[in-house]
Amino acid sequence: MPPLMERITDALSLVRNPRTGADVMAAEQVRDIATTVDGKVRFTLLLAPEDDATLVRDVRQAVEQLDGVSDVRVDVRDPAQREPTPARPAPAPNAMHHPTAPAPKAPGTGRALPVMEAASAPKAPPRVPDPVQYPNLGRIIAVSSGKGGVGKSTVAVNLAIALAKAGKRVGIMDADIYGPNLPLMLGVDAAPAVRDEKIIPLEAFGIKVISLGFLIEKEQPAIWRGPIVMKIITQFLRDVNWGQLDYFLVDMPPGTGDAQLSLVQATQVHGAVIVTTPQQVSVGDALRGVKMFERTAVPVLGVVENMSWFENPETGKPIAMFGSGGGERLAKECGLPLIGQIPLDPRIQEGGDTGRPIVDAEPDSKASKAIHLVAERVMQRLDERYP
Incomplete structure (x- = not known):
């Protein structure tokens, strides 16, 4: 061959x-x-x-x-973009330098990659701009997870509605630039109006919401690098007429990438809520999310374990569909409180697909009551930290 x-x-x-x-x-x-x-x-x-x-x-x-x-x-x-010129490798000390002609390249193989680049003086890292304060947004809460599929957006949406039902003025921003889900989950899908050069957020279930999903076609892929993500998040913070809020939730994309770093660089985040499931693989990923917020000086308010158990409809006994104890292990390892365990309920998924979050559609369900308890504990933790 x-x-x-x-x-x-x-x-x-x-x-x-x-x-x-x-x-x-x-x-x-x-x-x-x-x-x-x-x-x-x-x-x-x-x-x-x-x-x-x-x-x-x-x-x-x-x-x-x-x-x-x-x-x-x-x-x-882009071929119009200037091509960087690779530096020649520096000769070894005390070695004689013999000029040699460049080796001919085989037809059709393109340019050869440089094997080594000359050492250059270290450059000073670019200065990170100081975060901008947005007092009108109230307390800013990032809802995050280490991996996808743990119900992070579901928790964020229902937590926002639970806070609104507690009489608070609430806004939620969809920072999942690559997979915005809030339009579907909240049942709103329209281009937001612009008034006095400010974007007017849409409203649903007593909360204000903005998402990239309102601004692009459903089938349009979001193929953007970090600087563009930073610009979108900054615009959602600065150029949306949120009015005066008590709590501003940010539904983060999974992982610890551009969106997370962009948010903490753009403004002061008052706290983060980490969503995980009982599975050990989810716990390991969530741990990285906790460490990321800690390194960027964002206090983690606590851990929410989603899909904790499924209640047998015949016996009423809980069934651990995805194992047990993951949220508690994560909280203990990080020295954080476990601020909620939300049971697995098919109505949560149905509500997410039909735009009827369970906190509004089934307020007496055990899942709704668990989310309301999370909301109470989040408010309590923030009051303790920012009296």
Whole structure:
């Protein structure tokens, strides 16, 4: 079998740019092909604004189907963008320097990646702007989780409604830029109005809400890097007419990425609520979320264990569908209080799909009562920290 690099270039030479009709290798649209011994492949694709974006998919699939390839990463770059000039490696001390001509490159293989770059003086890290205070938002609470699928958005929505039912003025911001779910969960889907250069948030169940889902088409993917995420979060804080609130909840995306860092850099977050499930894998991921907030000086108010048990409808006995004790273990390990355990109730899922959160639709259910208890404890924890 030919070497992997040769098979990669052969496969890419069969991919043609629909706009020009030329193959991407002959047109030198593919650069910097690099491979590892375990089959990881990375290269740059020069994609002009007038080129079809499906070309990215085509080149990736052409390489992915090759034997021995375990992973493919395509770095897309505008050909008009200036290409960085790699520095030459510094010669070893006391070594004689012999000028040599550059080695000829094989046709169609693109530029060779530099093996080493010269050491340069360390640059001072960019200054992080001081967080802006938004007194009108009241106490800002981040609802976060270490992984997806634990019911974080469900908890955030129902917690917001529970706070509103307690007589508080509440707003909720959907910071899950890549998968905004609040429009569906709250049953609101309309383009927000703009008045006096301020976005007017929509309202549902007594709370004000803003989400990127109101501003883009449902099928439009959000493919944005960190700086764009920062701009969106800042705009939702600064350019939305929230009025005067008592509590401002932020439904974070899962993990510890750009959105979390953008929020704590953009404003003072008064507290975080960590959502997990009883499963050990969920607990491990949630632990990283706790540590992230601690390192950014955001107090963690407590842990909420979702899907704690399922009540047998015939006997009324709890059934641990996803194990037990995960939230308690996480809280104990981090020295935090376990501020709530929410049972697994099919009506929670139904309410999320139909835009009727369970706190409003089934106020007497055990799940609703558990969420109201979480709301009380969150308010108590914030009152203790910010008397």
